[in-house]
Amino acid sequence: MQAPRPGLIDALAIAICRPWVLFFTAALLLTPSSLLLAALNSGAAFLKIGTGARPAALGGAYTAVAGDVDAMYYNPGGLAHLTKRELGATHAEWLLGTRFDFIGFAQPTANGTFGVGVTRLATGGQEGRDANRQATSGFEAADTAYTVSYSRKLTGSRASSLGGNLKLLRSQIGPYSAQTVAVDLGAQHRFADKPLSLGASVLNIGRGLKFMDQSDPLPLTLSLGAAYRIAGPLNLALDVRRHVYDQRTDVGIGTEYAFLPRRRPGNHRAELPRGLHLYAVRSARERPTPQPWRPILNVGTPLLCWVKIHRQGIRLHRGQVPRRPLSS
Incomplete structure (x- = not known):
């Protein structure tokens, strides 16, 4: 006997309960109004x-x-x-002794994939100044994020997955410090x-970092x-990212080509992808009219070093990104 077709209201309820619809609804509710955006710029640039x-x-x-x-x-x-299981690490040397580091570990299980990671941006010794602009003792500054991740495929599906991060953020400038908690959500x-x-992803949901009264x-x-x-x-990738409080939209287009085949039983060679990307930025923050799109083409050798350790071996990647102000 054929099951009856759901009515209009039932069909609408089924559609609303789909994971993708719930995900985008949550993202929409988390986006602040335009009046609030005009008064805010984001911190925690790391x-x-x-x-x-x-x-x-x-x-x-x-x-x-x-x-x-x-x-x-x-x-x-x-x-x-x-x-x-996979262990990955990133190290980057920036200007004036600034260092960026990341280390993360992910473990697939029968109940989903669990991960932990630490991200840190640290500056070298900085010269302090008092209220009269006189030199004082030096100080250091560092920003750190401790991340716990979980992701799993949807029941009955090998293609769709959902995941989230819980992050403890800590920022320190000399004797002053601030901390908060943030959440990331993602679907694929x-x-x-x-x-x-x-x-699709929504990153850095949470209260801001507060230093003293700011x-x-x-x-x-x-x-x-x-x-x-x-x-x-040959792989082609496209991303559109909206930085809500900075009122900026980024568009990234990238390609990669694996010169060697992927590792498989009996083949001890690993893939060596090479990348090419085109990057575009549009920003309306602190300007009466939106700024035109500014494309940036980047190909070449890197300042960034990335190591990934698999069960079967180690993979090393290097990459370079154009320097851009973190706050714009």
């Missing part, structure tokens, strides 16, 4: 620094591609597609019948991404 040389070579277009330990930063929903879908994957909101970011494997080793 949360805008991406991890991994491969995502950097793709222009940050990693929301739909993420399926390794770096998914903690770009899209925690991608962690569910990890098939083996990989089509079984076509070489296409889609991803509080800055976290860099709330909404991301949508798509990736399409054109032919075998």
